[in-house]
Amino acid sequence: MAKRPNILLITSDQHRGDSFGFENPGIYTPHLDRLARDGTRFSNCITPNPICQPARASILTGLLPLTHGVCDNGIDLPPETAERGFAGQLSRAGYDTAMIGKAHFSTMHTFAPTGTPECKTSSAEYPPGWQGPYMGFDHAELVVEGHNNWLPSKPPQGQNYERWYHGDGLGEEKNALYREARPPLTDAVQTWNSALPVAWHNSTWVGNQTVRFLDGHVGSDEPFCVWASFPDPHHPFDAPEPWCRLHDPDAIRLPRHRTLDLDRRPWWHKASHNRPPGPGAEKILGNFLQYPPQTDEQLRAIMANYYGMISLIDHNVGRILTALQVNGMADDTYVIFTADHGEWLGDHGLLFKGPMLYEGLLRVGMIVRGPNVPEGKIVAEPVSTLDLAPTFLDWAGAAPEGTFHGESLRPLIETDSAHRDFALCEWDLGLARIGVPLRLRTVRTKWHKLTIELDSGAGELYDLSKDRDEMENRFDDPDYAGIRTELLAMIGTRPDDMRETPLVRSGMA
Numbered sequence: 001m002a003k004r005p006n007i008l009l010i011t012s013d014q015h016r017g018d019s020f021g022f023e024n025p026g027i028y029t030p031h032l033d034r035l036a037r038d039g040t041r042f043s044n045c046i047t048p049n050p051i052c053q054p055a056r057a058s059i060l061t062g063l064l065p066l067t068h069g070v071c072d073n074g075i076d077l078p079p080e081t082a083e084r085g086f087a088g089q090l091s092r093a094g095y096d097t098a099m100i101g102k103a104h105f106s107t108m109h110t111f112a113p114t115g116t117p118e119c120k121t122s123s124a125e126y127p128p129g130w131q132g133p134y135m136g137f138d139h140a141e142l143v144v145e146g147h148n149n150w151l152p153s154k155p156p157q158g159q160n161y162e163r164w165y166h167g168d169g170l171g172e173e174k175n176a177l178y179r180e181a182r183p184p185l186t187d188a189v190q191t192w193n194s195a196l197p198v199a200w201h202n203s204t205w206v207g208n209q210t211v212r213f214l215d216g217h218v219g220s221d222e223p224f225c226v227w228a229s230f231p232d233p234h235h236p237f238d239a240p241e242p243w244c245r246l247h248d249p250d251a252i253r254l255p256r257h258r259t260l261d262l263d264r265r266p267w268w269h270k271a272s273h274n275r276p277p278g279p280g281a282e283k284i285l286g287n288f289l290q291y292p293p294q295t296d297e298q299l300r301a302i303m304a305n306y307y308g309m310i311s312l313i314d315h316n317v318g319r320i321l322t323a324l325q326v327n328g329m330a331d332d333t334y335v336i337f338t339a340d341h342g343e344w345l346g347d348h349g350l351l352f353k354g355p356m357l358y359e360g361l362l363r364v365g366m367i368v369r370g371p372n373v374p375e376g377k378i379v380a381e382p383v384s385t386l387d388l389a390p391t392f393l394d395w396a397g398a399a400p401e402g403t404f405h406g407e408s409l410r411p412l413i414e415t416d417s418a419h420r421d422f423a424l425c426e427w428d429l430g431l432a433r434i435g436v437p438l439r440l441r442t443v444r445t446k447w448h449k450l451t452i453e454l455d456s457g458a459g460e461l462y463d464l465s466k467d468r469d470e471m472e473n474r475f476d477d478p479d480y481a482g483i484r485t486e487l488l489a490m491i492g493t494r495p496d497d498m499r500e501t502p503l504v505r506s507g508m509a
Contacts, residue, residue, distance in 0.1 A: 039369030088136030
């Protein structure tokens with residue numbers, strides 16, 4: 001029997017779909033650009049949820065958030081649900097499965113220990129040599145404190161990266177270097193040029209451990225599925241030297257519309273931006289919408305650093321792809337690069353993420369290279385990272401053990417006749433998240449996008465064929481009544497398999 005193909009999923013965190021050299025020549029991503037030339041990329045791929053935990057749980061399970069239960073950050077993915085995801089199913093089908101880097105299937109900062117290896121306090125209960133299994137993966141090497149504004153925990157807290165980081169006794173020296181801002185200095189929000197040497201950076205560590213995993217499979221007849229998960233370019237924007245200097249701020253192309261325009265948007269835009277978060281939010285969830293307005297100079301500094309973080313990831317992607325080639329695995333391995341969600345990065349005067357589902361936040365890149373994958377092909381059909389789990393099982397020749405909300409991407413990749421009408425995104429936010437409870441449902445077609453808040457009936461509709469900057473809300477425009485009806489009907493096709501979530505049980509949603 002022919003050897004089954006390997007699967008290598010590489011993800012970044014908070015990485016916009018337009019922040020690649022192939023969409024923006026001002027960004028240095030030579031390895032990802034080559035991956036796109038050598039394979040097929042999807043130009044209209046969206047996230048099923050615009051924040052970390054729900055989006056990552058959906059990638060693993062192939063289910064929408066209100067079905068797998070992680071409808072917001074701060075809710076752990078149930079292990080029994082995770083076991084039915086692509087990692088557990090491929091493991092039972094004979095694959096060696098591994099998670100390397102940021103998983104974020106469980107909450108890191110909690111009021112009390114939860115028992116998971118990603119919980120900061122519970123992680124101390126795990127032995128120093130722990131490497132899984134976890135959430136269906138046979139092998140796990142985790143970055144728990146993935147964004148260095150939370151400095152890597154000192155053992156016994158933390159997991160594989162944190163223990164490696166502190167293992168030479170230089171952890172405090174590294175932390176001091178990380179905090180040190182190298183010139184040119186900036187007062188941009190959550191932005192500085194970090195003095196932490198690249199050798200100690202978590203992007204380098206994820207690259208190192210992924211290469212080591214691949215080296216360990218040389219000569220093996222067992223296929224593998226490994227998820228290499230980089231924690232960047234999530235804020236803070238803190239690229240180390242020399243990557244922080246790679247992009248000249250003066251050459252940065254700023255968003256055309258970069259001032260707040262809340263008065264022309266649905267009510268929840270202003271309400272979520274201006275109201276303080278609910279009780280306890282400052283301790284665990286935070287309010288990611290509170291920051292002073294940024295000048296053009298500050299925004300240039302943010303974007304240059306953000307692009308530098310992406311270029312460091314790209315460098316490590318190149319190392320991983322080189323290891324595949326050197327080890328003779330490239331021809332037998334599907335390589336997928338995508339992200340959990342995007343980043344506003346100044347669009348409409350916004351930074352980070354929240355309940356304004358502009359394209360910078362909703363759309364992510366997706367590149368696929370591997371056996372029978374056409375070179376240089378661009379698929380414009382609307383797809384989602386929900387589609388990865390069923391695609392992986394399709395490539396592996398493994399019958400799905402249950403139902404997915406996503407569909408295999410193979411017909412879109414291997415033929416020119418396949419078609420997709422739409423992709424869905426959903427987010428239920430409790431009061432503690434942003435100060436107002438919301439139930440948001442979004443549908444994205446090739447040319448239109450609609451978001452509706454279910455409790456109020458308010459919404460926004462953008463004609464992306466004419467208005468890529470999403471300036472004109474057509475939700476109540478009589479000329480778009482027919483399109484609105486069609487898009488709402490698409491949202492209505494969502495399977496009736498939603499589960500009761502912790503937000504609902506607590507009365508927060």
